[in-house]
Amino acid sequence: MPKIAMKTPLVEMDGDEMTRVLWKWIKEILILPYVDLKTEYYDLGLKNRDETGDTVTIESALATKKYGVAVKCATITANAQRVEEYGLREMWKSPNGTIRRILDGTVFRAPILCEGIRSYIPSWKRPIVLARHAYGDVYHNAEERLSEGERAYLVVTDKEGREQRRQLIHDFNGSTGVVQCVHNLDASIRSFAHACFRYALERRLPMYFAAKDTISKVYDRRFKDLFAEVYEEYRKAFEEAGITYAYTLIDDAVARIVRSEGGILWACKNYDGDVMSDMVATAYGSLGMMTSVLVSPDGKYEYEAAHGTVTRHYYRYREGEETSTNSVATIFAWTGALKKRGELDGIPALCAFSERLERATIATIEGGQMTGDLIPLFSREGIVPQKLSSEAFLRAVAERLDA
Numbered sequence: 001m002p003k004i005a006m007k008t009p010l011v012e013m014d015g016d017e018m019t020r021v022l023w024k025w026i027k028e029i030l031i032l033p034y035v036d037l038k039t040e041y042y043d044l045g046l047k048n049r050d051e052t053g054d055t056v057t058i059e060s061a062l063a064t065k066k067y068g069v070a071v072k073c074a075t076i077t078a079n080a081q082r083v084e085e086y087g088l089r090e091m092w093k094s095p096n097g098t099i100r101r102i103l104d105g106t107v108f109r110a111p112i113l114c115e116g117i118r119s120y121i122p123s124w125k126r127p128i129v130l131a132r133h134a135y136g137d138v139y140h141n142a143e144e145r146l147s148e149g150e151r152a153y154l155v156v157t158d159k160e161g162r163e164q165r166r167q168l169i170h171d172f173n174g175s176t177g178v179v180q181c182v183h184n185l186d187a188s189i190r191s192f193a194h195a196c197f198r199y200a201l202e203r204r205l206p207m208y209f210a211a212k213d214t215i216s217k218v219y220d221r222r223f224k225d226l227f228a229e230v231y232e233e234y235r236k237a238f239e240e241a242g243i244t245y246a247y248t249l250i251d252d253a254v255a256r257i258v259r260s261e262g263g264i265l266w267a268c269k270n271y272d273g274d275v276m277s278d279m280v281a282t283a284y285g286s287l288g289m290m291t292s293v294l295v296s297p298d299g300k301y302e303y304e305a306a307h308g309t310v311t312r313h314y315y316r317y318r319e320g321e322e323t324s325t326n327s328v329a330t331i332f333a334w335t336g337a338l339k340k341r342g343e344l345d346g347i348p349a350l351c352a353f354s355e356r357l358e359r360a361t362i363a364t365i366e367g368g369q370m371t372g373d374l375i376p377l378f379s380r381e382g383i384v385p386q387k388l389s390s391e392a393f394l395r396a397v398a399e400r401l402d403a
Contacts, residue, residue: 003036004353007345010337011063011302012039015073016046017309018317022327022390023073026334029394030401034353035338040067044095046076050088057095061102064302068344071337072099072304073330093139096304100134104188105296106195107132109277109306111284112291112328114365116380120283126263128280129205132273133192134294136184139270143180146172152179182219189223191297193230196267197245201237206244209267210253223269281306285377288326293336303336305329313390324372325390331361331397360400369396 014023031037042060049056064070076082077094100107110129146152152169169179193209200207209227211220224247231238231245238245248256250272257266257280268276281290290306306329313323335354342350365374368383371393378385388396 003034004347004349005036006038006341006350007347008067008069008341009038009040010341011060011067011070012041013044013060013070013072013075014041015044015075015309017074017076017311017314018323018325018390019074019305019307019309019330020045021314021317022325022330022394025391025394026327026331029391029398030331030357031334031338033398034401035350044073044075046078046082046086046088046092049075049092049095050086053089054092054095054098057098058102061099064099064103064300065296068300069337069341070300070302071333072302074305074307074309076309097139099302100294101136101140103134103294103296103300103302104191105134105294105300105302106192106199107134107273107277107292107294108199109273109281109290109292111281112289112332112362113284114289114362116366116378116383117285117289117374118377118379119285121258123259124262124284126261128257128260128262128284129199129203129265130273130277130280131192131196131199131265131267132277133189133268133270135188135192135270137182137270138180141180141182143178146177146179148172148174148176154181184219184222186222186226189226190230192267193227195295195297196265197231197234197238200243200245200265201234201241203265204241204243205263205265207246207265207267208253208256209245209247210250210272211247211269212250214249220269227267277306286326286373288329288371288373290329291332291336292329301337301340303333303340305333317390322389324387324393326371326373327390327394328361328365332358357397357401361397364393364397364400367400369393 014020040063042056044057044060075095078088078091083091108129108131110127113127151171154167154169156164158164196207211223213221213224227247281287287307292304292306294302310325313325317323335358339351339354368385369388370385372387375385375387
């Protein structure tokens with residue numbers, strides 16, 4: 001059969017380590033035989049980010065604003081160990097943080113459910129969707145180490161630079177220490193709230209927003225107040241849809257979520273969402289089974305897997321060892337991007353292909369063929385699970401897709 005034609009390219013952001021290897025195989029085995037793939041390619045591998053002074057990350061985000069849909073491989077966020085390992089010029093910031101700041105979007109993460117894969121929390125019967133604010137907090141912070149005897153202040157000036165007020169953060173008399181400052185924008189918080197309420201309505205999901213305004217009486221309180229203000233625009237629609245919205249403290253939200261059956265949209269600030277999305281993904285079975293999409297206020301989409309670069313497997317692969325690395329979330333990043341491209345460009349065949357590939361991936365696991373991380377979680381009457389290598393799993397999916 002002829003390949004499915006595309007009109008507008010996807011923005012393709014390549015990444016690092018084992019996920020970079022999987023990225024190449026997914027394209028070769030599952031996409032290129034069926035789709036006349038058009039992409040505008042950006043190499044976000046750590047070496048290329050270092051060589052370009054990280055301008056490639058900014059260029060990829062701007063391309064996403066231009067074309068509307070991107071698909072991203074997992075990337076390394078440099079720390080001191082990575083600076084030494086890769087011989088970097090500096091400790092580059094998180095590429096995800098840079099892209100999210102430029103797009104000013106909201107990250108929605110949802111588990112991929114397969115029959116036979118048990119959740120670590122037995123009461124979870126339906127997906128828990130986690131909405132993560134994608135701007136500010138520690139991902140765009142200012143921080144310093146301080147020497148003994150130094151003082152740190154929070155200083156606010158007017159637009160001409162005249163000091164308006166000053167607040168002592170801490171007097172480091174008697175000890176060295178560290179200080180960190182984070183910020184956020186009312187406009188970004190409002191966009192986050194609108195995105196969450198729209199998502200909840202589209203999928204008929206009750207919604208929580210959780211923060212810690214009892215401790216953070218200005219910063220977190222601002223989130224709480226703006227969500228309450230924006231909710232008034234959606235209250236009637238929520239009531240008509242028979243769903244609810246509630247604000248709760250983050251620790252209370254954790255207790256409620258653990259006791260729930262799922263079927264909830266849980267909105268979190270940036271750092272909270274980063275941590276809680278990994279908790280939710282792991283509780284459902286595997287970080288390799290969690291989708292992630294960044295949605296900007298003006299309708300731009302960036303799809304990726306919720307997990308990292310699988311460093312441990314990459315080191316084994318580099319030594320010539322066979323790995324069994326879960327590629328499901330990365331497959332779903334591609335299908336999500338292709339499906340959205342098909343929707344926006346009016347190509348139903350591209351949407352249908354993406355859905356068939358998702359069904360083939362899930363059916364492969366439900367039929368007992370899977371990567372090693374899922375073997376301990378699988379239980380289905382009459383089926384003995386078979387552990388496949390990273391590449392063999394992709395070829396098993398291709399066989400089902402052809403069938």
